[in-house]
Amino acid sequence: MEFNINKNDLVEPALLASNVSEKRQSIPILSNVLISAAKNSIKITATDLEIEYKTTIEGVEVKKEGEVTVSARKLADLVRSIPEDTKLNFCLIDNQIEIKALKFQADLATLPASDFPSIDSADFSSSIKISSSALADMIGSTSVAMAAQDVRYYLNGCLLETKGNALCVVSTDGHRLAFTKTSIDGLKEDFRVIVPRKAVMELQKIISANDEEITLNVSQNQINVVGSVFSFTSKLIEGNYPDYEKVFPVGDESKLIVDKNEFNTALSRASVLSNEKYRGIRLSLNKDLLKIEANNPEKESAEEEIKVDYSGPELEIGFNISYLQESLTTIKDLSAEIVFFGQESSCIVKNKENEDLIHVIMPMRL
């Protein structure tokens, strides 16, 4: 196998593939990527047996066809460190791959391509088309609430489901929940699947690279996303996602409108003196004044008042600062709207610009 390729064409696929590959090296070949050169393109494949990423790079000068696997991390690190627009020469000599660029030369160990595993393809029963930027936005604004390593394994992922003519994305770790939906013309498909955490994070990066129409194929135990140059497959989490609609609070609303940046920076200041483990903060609302208080076991404290627009009874409520701040980052508007339902109930962080995106946050007892 031998081919010449421009660094700029390879750097992104190599990085994305490296992220997908298995880093813990439980099976050595999973930390490698498969490079297949044929005609005038090369195909890069990476998998950790749960997810699989395949991409094709066209316009490559292939001198000799062939395929081999090489360390995903080393390939990505090398390509990234080569100057822009440099021509790279890849050549398989014996069991090593030689990479040449300008005066640089490297020899990397390989493992045989025939040993590289692939995920068995599934019977995809549903298929929808959506713009990659829309899906990337939906994932980007909700994935923050996903659980990580929770015993409730079904929370360690994002729920993707269709409702009427809308595609909904939901994630929750039990303490907060993010929900968003977008309507898709002529949507007839009906599915409700949980995509695992790692797949969600990698998919977000992969589809953010290009703005194009992509296809989502869903089967009972797999999801497959296809773009013009890539195909991404992930196994699904089997389990019942909780009935998230029950989580949306109801009752008497008290609405707070606050300058997003002012609130965010005040929270950052207070967070310095909050308890590092719990990250708790007390919000007191009275008329048009919001008081933010934090304290820690060293008996240090911080307090700040900001002018806000608040309609509702006097309220004192505790939250995890990170949850508040992370929900604020998904708001594109300059002001944030937070709706409270009493001291013991969760609040809703709303997005004026996008009414289909909400974050629900459970309070803390401080």
Add this chain to the structure above:
Amino acid sequence: MFALVDCNSFYASCERVFRPDLKDKPVVVLSNNDGCVVALSKEAKKLGIKMCDPWYQIESSYTKKGGYAFSSNYELYADISARIMTTLERLSPNIEIYSIDEAFLDLTGVNNCQNLQDFGMQCKETIKQWTGMPVRVGIAPTKTLSKIASYGAKYYPATQGVVDLSKPERQKKLLNLVPVQEVWGVGRKIHKRLNQIGIRTALDLAMIDTKYVRNNFNIVLAKTVRELRGEPCIGLEDQPSAKKQIVVSRTFSKRVDDLRTLEEAVSDYAARAAAKLRRENRRCLYVSVFIRTNPFRAQDRQYRNSGTTRLIAPTSDTRDIIQNAKKSLRAIYRSGFNYIKAGILLSDFYDDQIQQYDFFYSKERTLHSDQLMNTIDKINKKGLPPVYFLAQGIKRKWSMKREIQSPRYTTSWNDLPKVS
């Protein structure tokens, strides 16, 4: 100025408090399951008994020579320790309980109104009179030096158990007599390295350049050097630092090979650990279990393993902890082994007053659980027949062997000493 109050042969002395007939007699205290010697009086030392001597090896010769032995009676020791600490709190407003048998006292102000040597004597005599326990007192301007003073009080009978090192010339004299490995904060590894560069006594250590120590050893040892010179670097910690983990582990009285018995033992340890956790007003997020065979039985196949479960939310509910401990145990249990020890470890603690609410884990459940656990703890505190979970077993044949345990003189009505 600090004073270190340290009990002499603590466990052995506790055994003597209600047995005045044992005065000047050899006394040893044995580890769990009466395995080996963990504490001994100076009379026992004279008979050639050493720490960690296996009991079965010395039992017959020791008893023939008139020695007394006791299984460990931690309930008694903890209670006597608490009595000593309460007495000390009356003598000095600021004390740091350093271990079951040691406490540091802050003597700020005492030296203005009382001779420190006299204060030390008063401490010693008050504790002897109020609790029956012999203690020694080391007084010095730093905590590390007070440890040195206590060493002096232990090894030089002429001091009558009280050494005041407030004067630099006395410090120097004693430091020169103390081997460097006896200095507080000098462990085995550091001792070896210090020896290699010719540091043999505490005085040698006090003389080295602190910059050299910081660069070649560590900042902690540099602090020790300064402290030995009389510059206080380590303050009194009046708040005991919060525990990072709780471990309950025991050796079985006999080898155990079936899962059911192991589950019973682990559940019992889990219940004890959960009660400890609640006493600290904490909740934990991780429950770990470990089991092992007896490495000293070469004829047995060996196995040891541990397993951990993460809970949905921090808990101190015995039911949750038992349930998850059993889950971890089942994951690591292998049949066909003779297990001799099991234990439980709770970690990642959260304050029970601070709580992050969860959508799917109801507040009401936590509330009910708190009420139930509170009630159980209250009943068990009263000294009535204890309330326990069936998972902990009824007969508990695996439970520790303590064949020669003394009565719980101070904590059980039934064990009150009788005057005949």
